[in-house]
Amino acid sequence: DNEQSPTATWQAKHRELYERATRHPFILSIRDGTVDFSSFKRWLGQDYIFVGEFVPFVFSVLLKSWKESEIKSDIEIIFGGAAALSDELSWFKNEASKWGVDLCGITPFTANTEYCRFLQSFTTLDINYTVAATAFWAIETVYQESFSFCIEGDHKTPTELLGTCQRWGNSDFGQYCKSLQQIADRCIKKATADVVREAEEVFVSVLKHEIEFWNMSSSE
Template identity: 60%
Template sequence: MDGKPKAGVSMTNTWLRKHHLIYAGATRHPFILSIRDGTVDLSAFKRWLGQDYIFVRAFVPFVASVLIKAWKNSDHESGDIELVLSGVAALNDEIEWFKQEASKWGVELSGVVPEKTTRDYCRFLEDLMSPDVDYAVAMTAFWAIEAVYQESFAHCLEEGSKTPPELQEACQRWGNDGFGQYCSSLRNIADRELEKAASDGGPLVKVSEDMVTKAEVEFQRVLEYEVQFWNMSHGSPGRSAP
């Protein structure tokens, strides 16, 4: 296979198939399955809550950096800016939700020390904020980060799941249909930008090919970080030390 999508098959589709094992590892992780079957260890949930609060605070400037890239790279009619802006607004609510949820569970957010996995993932986001990172690459990472949470938490709300009632609100936050629509829109933008790069036959063809390769690498790295993040939360053996 030459790594290029077949006609009519989007780039993200091609990558989801090619990397389906790690994608399933990220979206059907034992931590998520334990929420879904009601056996979740609540101390693991609280650990996730504290670490994810730190992650989300670092995610805001990353999304703001995508907003700047959207402003520079998309036209007004595309609606990219409005979509990313709605993401920033949703993160404002999300931060408030974390504060409320933490107080409900007795987690002191100001005392949470970031674990190594959280620090590494936040550093990864910081690297992606560079103006040198192309819009297509940043958008691919953005979509993948949101899609993992959407698919994971939606799984905990499916019929037959035994998610404890006190965790259902958390699952609704990312598992609801509106968030699913938002992820689809992010994915469409990523595909549109990747398609533009892949079909570029001009003198900068090599630059465009490199961009698509970079986007695929960052897609895989997001999935690896998401698995590590769940491992850390779950307290899985072999997780990295703080």
């Protein structure tokens, strides 16, 4: 029910942008099996750099929830997300070695640098918990909706890529994203009009950064 969920209202309001982020040609090419493996390898290397910047971002959200949220379950969910990052970094290293991608020799593309700078702004500036929680939910959800689409229904996703798609597309990760959405919604409903406006702007910014990130992966 959209009336209960401000974030669901924004997903509907910014439908076009949301679809471009979650049904990107790169994702569609994975699902229909036409993906170019060199694009996949480029994505893998660039995303490893991104996750390196995502770690301090997630810990800053955890710190804000620790200080500002009276709700124990919020902290537990965000703590779970933070704790999973160690595994995620190992996954990238393992996947990179399978594909022969040298993670030490990677230079970030402009879209990645800009997205990382956006993440850094949450840790360096004193950004409100509501706004940070909204960004966190949006970032995770774009990956969940994108990769789950590659393993749903009548897909032709190459076997080599199923593990990657399952990593973010599995139903536990989907449940985790729903929990993050509930946290964001609860915060937004209690927030001032200014904070609500800022959270919506951050949601739109995440979608734009995600689209640019996919564009970078699929172009040569």
